[in-house]
Structure formats: C-alpha cells, structure tokens
Amino acid sequence: MRNTTWRAASRAALALTGAGALAAGMAMVLVTPASAGTTLGASAAEKGRYFGTAVAANKLSDSAYTTILNREFTMVTAENEMKIDATEPQQGQFRYSQADPIVNHARTHGMQVRGHTLAWHGQQPGWMQGMEGTALRTAMLNHVTQVVSHYRGQIYSWDVVNEAFADGNSGGRRDSNLQRTGNDWIEAAFRAARAADPGAKLCYNDYNTDNWTWAKTQGVYNMVRDFKARGVPIDCVGFQSHFNNDSPYVSNYRTTLSSFAALGVDVQITELDIQGAPANTYRSVVEDCLAVARCNGITVWGIRDSDSWRASQTPLLFNSNGSKKPAYDAVLAALNNGTTPPTT
Numbered sequence: 001m002r003n004t005t006w007r008a009a010s011r012a013a014l015a016l017t018g019a020g021a022l023a024a025g026m027a028m029v030l031v032t033p034a035s036a037g038t039t040l041g042a043s044a045a046e047k048g049r050y051f052g053t054a055v056a057a058n059k060l061s062d063s064a065y066t067t068i069l070n071r072e073f074t075m076v077t078a079e080n081e082m083k084i085d086a087t088e089p090q091q092g093q094f095r096y097s098q099a100d101p102i103v104n105h106a107r108t109h110g111m112q113v114r115g116h117t118l119a120w121h122g123q124q125p126g127w128m129q130g131m132e133g134t135a136l137r138t139a140m141l142n143h144v145t146q147v148v149s150h151y152r153g154q155i156y157s158w159d160v161v162n163e164a165f166a167d168g169n170s171g172g173r174r175d176s177n178l179q180r181t182g183n184d185w186i187e188a189a190f191r192a193a194r195a196a197d198p199g200a201k202l203c204y205n206d207y208n209t210d211n212w213t214w215a216k217t218q219g220v221y222n223m224v225r226d227f228k229a230r231g232v233p234i235d236c237v238g239f240q241s242h243f244n245n246d247s248p249y250v251s252n253y254r255t256t257l258s259s260f261a262a263l264g265v266d267v268q269i270t271e272l273d274i275q276g277a278p279a280n281t282y283r284s285v286v287e288d289c290l291a292v293a294r295c296n297g298i299t300v301w302g303i304r305d306s307d308s309w310r311a312s313q314t315p316l317l318f319n320s321n322g323s324k325k326p327a328y329d330a331v332l333a334a335l336n337n338g339t340t341p342p343t344t
Ligand code: XIL
Pocket: 079, 080, 162, 207, 240, 271, 309
C-alpha cells in the first residue's frame, strides 16, 4: 500500500543501464551521469514525488493529448468521471463506465490514481440534490462504501470530502444538504472510506485554503487537528490551488503546507492552475512542495490550456497546440533543483 511512483524510476534506471553500457563499451569505465530528469514525472520521482494531471475520459482518443499524458505524468485524477453524478446517477445504481477507462489507462501506463471525489455538495445527481437528513446520510455513506470498495487497492489517495468549508471570514462549514445532516458527516465519511479500502490515503480537499492568514485555511486546519486528536482516519489534505487574481499565490503558501504537515498528515497539491501561467509562480509552488517533506506531489488541473476548465485564463503548462510553455521549463528546472532565468 501507499507505494511510490515506479514508472519514472524504472525508466531512469533503464536510461542509466543504457548509458552505463555505452560508457563501459567505449571507455571501460562506468560513469554515473548527473541525474536530471527530462519529464515532469521522472524529475518528480527523483525527488520522491509524483507529478499528476486531471484527465478527461473523452480525450483519451486524442493522440496529441495522450502523447503528453503518457510522457510527462505519473498520477492521474479523473476530472469529472468519479464524481457522485457520474458514479451513482440513479440511487443504488453504480456506474463505472466513465471512470474505468481512465483507471485502465493509468494502470496500463504505470501511473497512479487519485480518487476524486466521494462526498461533495457539487455535482450531485438529481436524486441526491433533493435529499436531506437521515436518508441522505445513509445514502452518502453507502456511496462512499460502494465506490471505494469498487476501486479498492487501485487508488493512491481519495478526496473523501471536497469543499466543505465556507469562503469568507467565518472559518466555518459551508451550508449544504450534507452539512445539514449533522456536523459529523465529514468524519463519518472518512470512517466509511477507511473501512472500504485501508490501503488508500484519505484526504480532505478544498480551495482558497492556500493563504495561511485566511479564515477558511484556519478552519480546515482546526478540523484536521481535531480529527488527528480524536483518531478520525485522515491521512492527507489536498490543496486545490486554483490561483488567480481573486485567490493569488502568496509566499506564506509554504507555511500553510508545512503547518498542516506538522499535524501529522501528508499534503498534496491537487488541482493546480495559475491564471496566465507565470513561470515564476509555478516555480515557487514546486519549490514550496519540495521544501515540505510530507508534500507527496503536485497535480495540475489539465494538460493543455485548451483542456482547462478555465481555458481563457491559459493557466496550464502546455499551449493548446501541445507545446511546452515557459512555466513548464520552470517547473521542470525546479524539480531538478536547477534554475531558469526569471521571466516577466
Ligand atoms: C471542475 C471540472 O474541471 C469541470 O470540467 C466541471 O465542469 C466542474 O468541475 N474544484 C474541484 C474540481 O474539486 O472537481 C472542479 O472540476 C474544479 C474545482
């Protein structure tokens, strides 16, 4: 359980074998080459991390898309296909026909999978939107149990609960039908997930939790501290990290990551995109993750700008034509502990 990425590592080993054989053949010495990865996944693996992306099932037939996916990434998240409306469109009728192709693609190509997401106010199927109280609590727990059991042994980490805290200055929970079933709905979901797959890391995932001074960040921090104190089975916190003008990257991001990690959970950057894709900001995010031992890895929320849910912000690492942007070079260099010239 909780195995680290192996595909990039085995590729690096193959490359070393080739270089070593060549060196031995030509000069009878075995030189250890300076190891600097040439893809996001390989370079992250050298630092003990994964590098992931959101994947949309309907793009797996686009060879330009899969070429980049297979070359660069060691972790995938289904962008929509594991959400509640996709996996339980009618109550009690579970459907994995949208998510399974993504999981199969990942397995075939040696990538790991983040499960996203089990309990959320968003993208609920119609039958759940109209539900409240005990019936909803029971249905939510059944959903968690069924979906986690279906993918048992195949998921690196689950976003068990997504976006349960309110924006603004309250630091409290967001109102939702799930919240109205009782404040313990989050821990109940985590316990059900742990029972269904003891080998998956269980994460709480949210946005606008990057700035250490924000009330929402503190609200989530206090919940995780309480969960750890009471033995609620939580292993990790996901920071979506959709950075834009309203929710910009700030230099205390590293403090946020390290403060959560100090509670005894892993931290993961789960949905990274940055408005305009400034290379310097992408570099800072990578450096912040590398600075925190319990930061397991980084997932960007799409491959090319044209794949982004916020395409007009051009927030990703690849242009719509699939070419690498300056942000890509900055991320790769940061993963390799190198430097790239500052860009403006
Ligand atoms: C987004 C997807 O990217 C879109 O395709 C979909 O229409 C809406 O959801 N936070 C999350 C993700 O946890 O599931 C969201 O994904 C983006 C915000």
